[in-house]
Amino acid sequence: MKYYRSARVLHIVLILVVLGLPGCLGHRSSTPIVPESSALNTVSQIGNEKTMGYHRINDPDPSDLMNVAIFELDNGLKVYLTENHEEPRFHAEIVVRVGGKNDPVDATGLAHYLEHLLFKGTKELGTTNYQTEKVHLERITQLYEEHFVETDLEKRAIIYSQINAESQLAAKYAIPNELDKLYQSMGASLKNAGTGNELTTYMINLPANRLEQWAKIESHRLYDEPIFRLFHSELEVVYEEKNRALDNKDRLIRDAVYEKVYKNHPYRRSILGTVDHLKKPSLTKIYDFFNTYYVPNNMAICLSGHIDITETIRIIAENFGSWQPKPIPKLTTWVEEPIDEIERVKVQYEGEEYVMVVFRTVPQNHDDVAALSLCDMILDNATAGLINLNLNQQQKLRQAGSRPSFKNDYGSQELWGIPKKNQSLEEVEKLLLEQIDLIKQGDFEDWIIPAIVNDFKKSEKSGLEDNYRRVSALRSAFIADQDWSYAVRSIERMEKLTKDDVVAVANKYFGDNYVVGYRIDDQHQLPQVDKPKIDPIQIDSSQQSEFAKSVLEMPTVDIEPTFIEPERDYQTIDHYPGVKLYYTPNPVNDLFQLSFTFDVGKLHHPKLGIAALLLDKSGTFNFSASDLKEEWYKLGSDFNFSVAEQSSTLTISGMDENFGATLALALSLIKQPKVDQSTLKELIEIVLANREDAKKNYQSIAQAMAEYNLYGDKSARLRLLSNEDVRQLTVGELTKSILDLFSYQHNISYVGTLSLPQLRSQLNSCNPLEGVLSEPPEYEFFVPRQSEESEIYLFDKKIAQAYVRLDFGGGVYDEAERSTINLYNEYFDGGMSGVVFQELREARALAYASYARYATGKRKGDVNRMVALVLCQADKTAEALEAFINLIDDLPVSDERFKIAKSAIINRYKTAKVGFRDVIGAVRSWEYQQLDIDPRRNRYQETLQSNLDLLLDFHQDSVKGRKKLISIVGDTSKMDLESLSKHGKITRISLEQIFPF
Numbered sequence: 001m002k003y004y005r006s007a008r009v010l011h012i013v014l015i016l017v018v019l020g021l022p023g024c025l026g027h028r029s030s031t032p033i034v035p036e037s038s039a040l041n042t043v044s045q046i047g048n049e050k051t052m053g054y055h056r057i058n059d060p061d062p063s064d065l066m067n068v069a070i071f072e073l074d075n076g077l078k079v080y081l082t083e084n085h086e087e088p089r090f091h092a093e094i095v096v097r098v099g100g101k102n103d104p105v106d107a108t109g110l111a112h113y114l115e116h117l118l119f120k121g122t123k124e125l126g127t128t129n130y131q132t133e134k135v136h137l138e139r140i141t142q143l144y145e146e147h148f149v150e151t152d153l154e155k156r157a158i159i160y161s162q163i164n165a166e167s168q169l170a171a172k173y174a175i176p177n178e179l180d181k182l183y184q185s186m187g188a189s190l191k192n193a194g195t196g197n198e199l200t201t202y203m204i205n206l207p208a209n210r211l212e213q214w215a216k217i218e219s220h221r222l223y224d225e226p227i228f229r230l231f232h233s234e235l236e237v238v239y240e241e242k243n244r245a246l247d248n249k250d251r252l253i254r255d256a257v258y259e260k261v262y263k264n265h266p267y268r269r270s271i272l273g274t275v276d277h278l279k280k281p282s283l284t285k286i287y288d289f290f291n292t293y294y295v296p297n298n299m300a301i302c303l304s305g306h307i308d309i310t311e312t313i314r315i316i317a318e319n320f321g322s323w324q325p326k327p328i329p330k331l332t333t334w335v336e337e338p339i340d341e342i343e344r345v346k347v348q349y350e351g352e353e354y355v356m357v358v359f360r361t362v363p364q365n366h367d368d369v370a371a372l373s374l375c376d377m378i379l380d381n382a383t384a385g386l387i388n389l390n391l392n393q394q395q396k397l398r399q400a401g402s403r404p405s406f407k408n409d410y411g412s413q414e415l416w417g418i419p420k421k422n423q424s425l426e427e428v429e430k431l432l433l434e435q436i437d438l439i440k441q442g443d444f445e446d447w448i449i450p451a452i453v454n455d456f457k458k459s460e461k462s463g464l465e466d467n468y469r470r471v472s473a474l475r476s477a478f479i480a481d482q483d484w485s486y487a488v489r490s491i492e493r494m495e496k497l498t499k500d501d502v503v504a505v506a507n508k509y510f511g512d513n514y515v516v517g518y519r520i521d522d523q524h525q526l527p528q529v530d531k532p533k534i535d536p537i538q539i540d541s542s543q544q545s546e547f548a549k550s551v552l553e554m555p556t557v558d559i560e561p562t563f564i565e566p567e568r569d570y571q572t573i574d575h576y577p578g579v580k581l582y583y584t585p586n587p588v589n590d591l592f593q594l595s596f597t598f599d600v601g602k603l604h605h606p607k608l609g610i611a612a613l614l615l616d617k618s619g620t621f622n623f624s625a626s627d628l629k630e631e632w633y634k635l636g637s638d639f640n641f642s643v644a645e646q647s648s649t650l651t652i653s654g655m656d657e658n659f660g661a662t663l664a665l666a667l668s669l670i671k672q673p674k675v676d677q678s679t680l681k682e683l684i685e686i687v688l689a690n691r692e693d694a695k696k697n698y699q700s701i702a703q704a705m706a707e708y709n710l711y712g713d714k715s716a717r718l719r720l721l722s723n724e725d726v727r728q729l730t731v732g733e734l735t736k737s738i739l740d741l742f743s744y745q746h747n748i749s750y751v752g753t754l755s756l757p758q759l760r761s762q763l764n765s766c767n768p769l770e771g772v773l774s775e776p777p778e779y780e781f782f783v784p785r786q787s788e789e790s791e792i793y794l795f796d797k798k799i800a801q802a803y804v805r806l807d808f809g810g811g812v813y814d815e816a817e818r819s820t821i822n823l824y825n826e827y828f829d830g831g832m833s834g835v836v837f838q839e840l841r842e843a844r845a846l847a848y849a850s851y852a853r854y855a856t857g858k859r860k861g862d863v864n865r866m867v868a869l870v871l872c873q874a875d876k877t878a879e880a881l882e883a884f885i886n887l888i889d890d891l892p893v894s895d896e897r898f899k900i901a902k903s904a905i906i907n908r909y910k911t912a913k914v915g916f917r918d919v920i921g922a923v924r925s926w927e928y929q930q931l932d933i934d935p936r937r938n939r940y941q942e943t944l945q946s947n948l949d950l951l952l953d954f955h956q957d958s959v960k961g962r963k964k965l966i967s968i969v970g971d972t973s974k975m976d977l978e979s980l981s982k983h984g985k986i987t988r989i990s991l992e993q994i995f996p997f
Contacts, residue, residue: 109273
């Protein structure tokens with residue numbers, strides 16, 4: 001549950017409709033560039049745009065670092081545009097002001113259903129013959145209405161069998177996921193959609209030369225009467241999504257608490273809908289919902305990227321201007337009586353116990369939002385908040401935090417805490433509320449408010465780099481119905497607040513008027529959605545609609561790929577014998593990141609993992625542990641020390657003006673940490689409690705079992721320190737294990753505005769090196785065990801879904817195969833148009849979540865490995881496993897699917913530049929594989945020359961018929977074990993076999 005500070009600030013910043021977190025790509029100016037486009041024009045200067053079907057509704061604003069131009073089409077559609085020329089791509093979202101709170105009371109989950117169904121196509125997209133298909137679709141709609149009103153279970157089953165039969169007939173004319181195929185072939189990424197309480201958004205990231213194609217596709221799918229084909233299989237997918245929610249421990253307590261926070265408002269219910277409503281959907285109600293809310297005067301387009309605003313608004317008006325506006329229903333007002341007492345609720349979930357306290361506050365356009373946001377950050381900014389220092393740093397509980405939520409109608413403030421072993425939940429609640437009381441009493445230091453404001457400014461500055469987060473700000477402003485000039489001044493409003501203002505709102509909203517939820521360690525209830533009978537549909541991936549052909553035939557301007565060039569994009573020097581320094585300039589802002597990386601990890605020194613945890617609780621000779629955290633926050637700097645199996649990394653980041661102070665502070669902590677044995681003793685108890693809970697968590701169990709299945713007793717997890725060894729640890733040996741890292745050869749990487757000579761001078765001053773540095777331990781290659789037959793490791797766990805994983809080892813990594821491997825992965829599981837999604841989800845409705853990847857070795861000499869994963873309803877386990885094995889061994893062959901995969905990879909090579917923040921990481925990964933920089937040049941050329949036969953040869957040689965190591969966690973009482981046994985010998989696994997503690 002821990003937030004790093006950047007994530008904490010991002011969470012608040014997006015709530016305040018400012019900017020997001022750092023992204024990356026391309027060459028930038030250190031100051032905002034004002035584009036030579038209509039974005040410069042004022043509203044009065046462009047009044048003649050009205051005759052073109054749109055007009056601009058905002059003026060340029062010096063406070064707007066994104067220089068957003070906002071337009072309104074004659075039909076009421078809002079358009080938010082901002083130029084960002086960092087890579088030749090754009091991110092676009094079509095946002096609708098409708099969500100779960102608008103669901104009919106007798107059909108909850110409907111907004112979310114609709115989001116899924118708008119990927120199914122139209123009368124022209126996703127079908128080979130709509131007129132013939134229409135007869136069956138209309139019959140299916142009629143049957144669903146009969147099913148909706150019927151209460152007799154036997155009669156409902158008969159109707160559903162008729163739906164299943166009719167769906168088979170309709171499916172003959174369907175082209176599943178043709179929308180995704182179009183986007184995939186264009187080189188799309190982040191193809192997704194999402195439903196919230198009061199919004200639904202459809203997002204896509206595409207090469208810049210696909211703007212006109214995007215506009216044609218989206219205006220067509222959202223206006224030209226979408227058709228909800230293949231509904232029965234998509235309904236089953238939503239069942240699976242609901243089952244996943246039933247196994248989500250955090251969602252479980254959140255849903256229970258918010259049912260009490262709101263007595264009347266739909267915020268109290270899950271966006272996924274109730275189990276009962278999922279069992280009886282109404283297509284008629286879904287169509288009515290679409291026709292009511294999906295109208296241009298209730299929607300917006302938010303777009304950021306490598307665009308010209310003048311040309312972009314012309315294209316949008318041309319494609320979306322024909323949409324017809326409609327009256328929007330008057331929004332229902334839900335009145336909530338004030339919470340005037342403490343209300344309590346308990347839920348059960350095996351493992352980690354949890355306390356959640358929620359106060360109801362104000363909607364997101366309320367004047368008190370800025371002060372409440374400051375309250376939250378004073379409580380928890382992940383570094384120096386009251387909760388961070390008084391509870392986490394002092395280890396008064398295992399972990400705690402806070403988070404605000406501001407929606408259109410109401411808001412809330414959440415506090416959460418995880419108890420230590422044998423600590424009561426009542427005590428955790430009391431500790432959390434004591435931190436609130438400190439704010440109410442004004443018992444916090446004056447410097448914290450300016451430091452928080454500075455933190456927000458830093459996030460605002462870095463947020464300009466990423467198109468997704470830029471669009472997130474636009475989306476949020478639209479949904480909140482905020483004027484953009486108001487939205488961009490959220491930090492200004494915060495900056496004007498005083499300590500008295502913060503104390504006043506704390507006393508105004510935080511009293512004995514909250515809901516508290518306790519999650520106790522016990523088996524959770526599983527009101528599982530039963531599996532209806534669905535016959536698989538036959539998918540012909542070679543089919544293509546005339547509409548899709550017309551889109552792909554549209555002319556585009558070609559984009560040439562850009563690859564990493566040494567000296568231009570980065571430099572390397574031998575800083576000291578055995579120390580290589582990587583340097584990349586930051587051309588955008590003054591935010592730096594410096595990392596020391598050592599090829600030494602937990603496998604070599606098992607104590608390092610706990611040493612890293614202890615370092616977080618340590619001070620220095622000049623600062624106590626709490627004072628040190630405050631010093632980091634005053635500097636606006638972050639410190640992180642992380643340990644992996646075979647590497648350790650020390651990272652600092654912040655503003656370059658504080659680089660020297662930050663580096664000196666970090667090295668003083670490494671070289672002269674100050675911490676006592678009592679702190680370690682408390683930490684050890686927390687570590688042991690976390691371990692105990694891990695053995696109850698199905699995800700931890702699944703990961704541990706898969707590692708054991710692959711590597712047996714050589715599993716890295718089995719080489720962790722035993723509980724007894726952990727109890728014997730001392731402060732001296734732990735702090736020494738970190739300091740000793742600097743005696744090894746290592747790498748330093750820097751991204752920032754300092755020149756290379758300035759950087760080296762600072763490094764030499766703060767960290768002088770001497771003597772001969774030792775070579776790091778030899779890298780250990782993990783080789784999956786080879787089995788004569790496929791094997792199934794099975795662990796019984798009462799959860800709604802089964803976690804099914806398949807693994808097997810491949811050959812040693814060979815760069816000559818890399819291009820073909822990339823093609824195979826794209827072909828087999830490249831989004832919704834890949835084999836896995838099409839066959840497991842679309843054709844058979846076996847799972848909401850699935851994944852497959854032929855993973856390449858990370859170093860020269862490392863072995864490749866196939867990994868496949870599916871989460872399905874427990875009673876579908878055998879069926880899902882058999883289907884996945886068949887797909888892996890007998891790859892469906894489609895020339896059309898290969899063309900899509902090839903086109904997708906080529907288009908990504910052309911437009912997906914490696915950003916300056918990611919250059920060094922990419923270079924280091926290629927060096928580990930002993931490849932020339934940049935190997936993507938050759939991969940690109942090889943992809944251009946590739947053909948389907950190469951992919952099929954690879955599949956035959958490296959994938960087909962391999963013996964599989966299968967790991968399954970789930971409720972075995974609901975599984976067909978006899979059918980499972982056909983795919984391998986079943987071995988029941990115990991916790992003692994997969995955990996060393």
